[in-house]
Amino acid sequence: MTEFLPKSAEEVLEIIQWAVSEEAPLEIIGHGSKRGIGQPLQTEHTLDLSQLSGITLYEPEELVLSAKAGTPVAEIEAALHAHNQELAFEPMDYGPLLGVEPGRGTMGGLLAANLAGPRRLKAGAARDHVLGVHAVSGRGEGFKSGGRVVKNVTGYDLSKGLAGSWGTLAVATDITMKVLPAAETETTFCISGLDDAAATQAMAIAMGSSAEVSGAAHLPEGVVGRFIDGGFSGGGQTVLRVEGFGPSVAYRVDLLSRLLGDFGSVETLDEALSRRLWREIRDCHPFADGSPAPVWRVSVAPSRGHELVDAFRRAAGVNVFYDWQGGLIWMRMEADPEAEILRKLIAHLGGGHATLVRAPLPVRAATPVFQPLPPALAALSARLKAQFDPKGLLNPARMAFA
Incomplete structure (x- = not known):
């Protein structure tokens, strides 16, 4: 198994071009704080971006910050705090919930997972704050989208398209974010x-x-x-x-x-x-207990969250708490994740989605971790994947379930 540790965007480009020529799948990681989310990967090679680190631009007066993909979010937040500023969407740290020490999430992972915290009600998620990105597609082609100004109109915004793609479309090397003053x-x-x-x-x-x-x-x-x-x-x-x-x-x-x-x-x-x-x-502190017990992250209409929990409890033992006005439900199962029952209830109550954030590896391998897409959206996602990563080399099958 080969672990690549690039220190520059140029090295990332060279590695992915090699992977394309050899048709060699790559697992993309930063510091590994979210490695346990998604289908287990079977790859011989890892592209580790932890050495691609550092803030490349910070202009507090312009409310703009750029950083390399492997830069720890904790480092970025410390720099912002010194100027009484913040990432307004307060990105979650998945590490403790997944048995990883806190503070290891990176800028690239923040965008790939489209992170958000309790302030999403007011400030949105990472997708709503990204201004620009430099990245390398699964074709081995470097590209950039957006820029370093808050007002930037360039047609389709690929930087927002990468948000929530979990590294399956392209590898971001440098990301620019809008920042905001922190509350007094x-x-x-x-x-x-x-x-x-x-x-x-x-x-x-x-x-x-x-x-x-x-x-x-x-x-x-x-x-x-x-x-x-x-x-x-x-x-x-x-x-x-x-x-x-x-x-x-x-x-x-x-x-x-x-x-x-x-x-x-x-x-x-x-x-x-x-x-x-x-x-x-x-950070889902109550369930960050070192246990492998399944944990779901469920998003539904805020008015229906308590109805979903009430119905689900009739079929399975579960402990919960609610964020986002009741629209985000964190659910800790006692044993089986009961994915089929949960997703049927979500559909019955008007729609939403459920992600199995934590579970033992055999359970993850046997469960659709991410919400299955309706046919039209699945077809669109497949076309997008074919455009960005036609050979399926980047985090192969992480979001899919065979």
Whole structure:
């Protein structure tokens, strides 16, 4: 087995051109923090981008940052923090959930997985912030898309097309992102004791108000004790994050009190505890327990999430919590992932998708890890794959299930 460790974009190009000439499939990795997601790969060669690292451009006044694909996200966030800026979509760190140390995610992996955190409700995902990319396709051809300015119109934006492709279309070598000022402070407004249906109603009211909530999650009684060292009391917690300038945050928290006070007892978390809580929600902290037990990441309409969980619990043992106003459900199974039952329920309740984020290797090999595509979309994806990687050399079959 050969492990390639390129240190430049030119070396990446040469390696992929060699792979094309030899028809040699490649596994594409950065630091391996998300290596356990997707179908297990059977490749003799690995293209490791961890040495292709470093911030190549950062202009705080222009709100633009460029970095090589192997640059750790932690390094990027540290540079932004020094200028009171951030990646507004607060990308998740999958490492702890998959048994890898935290902080090993890279810029390339961020784009390939189209990462997002709790602020997706307000800020979108990585796809919505990428400005440009330099990459090498599975044909062994270098290309670039987009640029280094926020306003950039160049027709079809290939940089956004690579988001969520999990390295199956092209290998990004340099990525440019839009960055934004960080909030001056934040507070989390908490309502105690709601069941899942009542929590869904409360979150909908909050998101429909002028409180400008930037995070809305429900932590049922079965998992709430695993957040902030068991610091919550009073059963399940419905949590709403408010960010911005101090006086504005105080005013909007008061508005939430007036809107939602009748739902149950309320309290607030100060800035430090609030930041910690939302990092733990972002990184699926309750299920990052070193266990191989299957974990699903399920996305449905926010109003239907609690219905899906209620129906699923009649067929399987599962522990859950909700993010994105109830539209993102993290589900930890006790044994079998029950993929067929889960996906039938998703279809019955109006659609959505489920990704098996964690499971033992034999389970991953026997399960469609990513949501199966409807025929028209599957055909479109196949044509896209044929254009970018006709020989199927890049992360072969990672997103497919035979």
